[in-house]
Amino acid sequence: MTSNAIRICETGLRDGLQNERHCLSAEERASLARLLVAAGHRHIEAGAFVREDRVPQMAGSAEVLQRVHGLAARFTVLVPNLAGWRAAEGAGATSVAVFAAASESFSQKNTNGSTAEVLARSREVAAACRQHGATLRGYVSTITHCPFEGRVAVQDVVRVAEALFDMGCEEVSLGETTGRAVPRDVREVLSACAVTLPLEKLALHAHDTYGMAVANVTAALEAGLRSFDSSLGGLGGCPFAPGAAGNIATEDLLHLLHGHGCDTGIDADAAVRVALAAEKLLGHELPGRVLAAARRRN
């Protein structure tokens, strides 16, 4: 891997769709996954094994995995606990994401447990994953601000990320959940992380609620990060962070990265076509800027 190679994890089909009113069928989600792979995506968050009564948008995640089986990409599914892991394992999942929040209040409201309790659940999932040879990815949410507590201490972020690496995560994605952070905040938390954590194994998961996501990714890129989460068309939000918008739009991220000479392996025009296809399935426009420019040109 050369230094200008960037890894992108496309989270639209999980973090994105999870915040849509309208539920897409497993085949509709699989059809988007096929377009993503054809565009060059190699890592896709494809679903979640969570309670279907709480997150109906993720129902049928097992079927999505079946339908994308054999495609040339890694498909990761979110798993909150051992029950979720058993379902994921039964569906043939080989890549699993676990999570915890740096903020205690967010942890309680989002996952009904303290950060320590949520980490303990994730540790159980991690142990089971290791037994079955599944790849593990970790998420730390609220890395700079919490919707309930305000500013989050950088040492809390570092502590949770360390715990996730300790349980076997090969990469930890730092989630800027509220979208309030500015580049200075991102630099500050990454600089604290760099003391004990491997920067090359950290990703940034930036929400665009206040329009800061591209600037925050730029700051992270300059700090040495080489992995970013994004969401097709900027799809998404967060049901537990009031007013939050989606992840950085994949197409906007590609504009930034390709303009800086980075190699993502993803075709920018094809990425726009996936987002247009998602708009058609969802029946409304998505907020990505590059996408909006494409609509205006058409």
Next chain:
Amino acid sequence: MTSNAIRICETGLRDGLQNERHCLSAEERASLARLLVAAGHRHIEAGAFVREDRVPQMAGSAEVLQRVHGLAARFTVLVPNLAGWRAAEGAGATSVAVFAAASESFSQKNTNGSTAEVLARSREVAAACRQHGATLRGYVSTITHCPFEGRVAVQDVVRVAEALFDMGCEEVSLGETTGRAVPRDVREVLSACAVTLPLEKLALHAHDTYGMAVANVTAALEAGLRSFDSSLGGLGGCPFAPGAAGNIATEDLLHLLHGHGCDTGIDADAAVRVALAAEKLLGHELPGRVLAAARRRN
């Protein structure tokens, strides 16, 4: 002025409205100007003295100036030639903006003349302004990309900016017209400018077509710029740059700057209320992100 003091020029009432289908009346525009001043804005682009058959949105700019007379802010009007200057002067204008493009093709299509011809017209306006003691501001458009030619050479940008300073501009605003630029491009052109031009007298005018505006402003801020143009709600576009979106939204710019500890003198919540008022007058939503978050919270 301390080093964290930032000047903002609010361009929504000219660069923004000029690209709206619906024409606001002079009183509607003046009402927005009053809200802007109440929010803390001290520099507002209030109109243009151009051909009303070509730019009907700017008709009545003289009346706007009358209606905002006495408010505690500088009101600048765009003037393309001596005829425009005479009208502006008759309306009591005391601050005038002139312009030229770094790209020859853009100059021909946007202003029907070569860059040299457009600079000559601006020089005539500048001489008249000096005689009447009016303050002069300059715009260089297409500072990194031209919609017709692609990449623009940095020396062409420097040359046009130098010409604008030479004719008496107290500040030159660098217009990233297409929105294609990424932070690296902004750093490159500013670094070329810094050789012969006073950075403290340069502003960045960034369009957000591809979602890069906040990141580009961040790059300029880090390079030492202390003056930025923005547009309430992200209002705008460019009739001569197909698919272009508006300027960086003022509210998003404020989120970035205040988050970095900069002093703008503008109340962020009041700025959101101005944008909401503009949405009501225009009858549609504006694209700013902070504004969208405020709508979701309401």
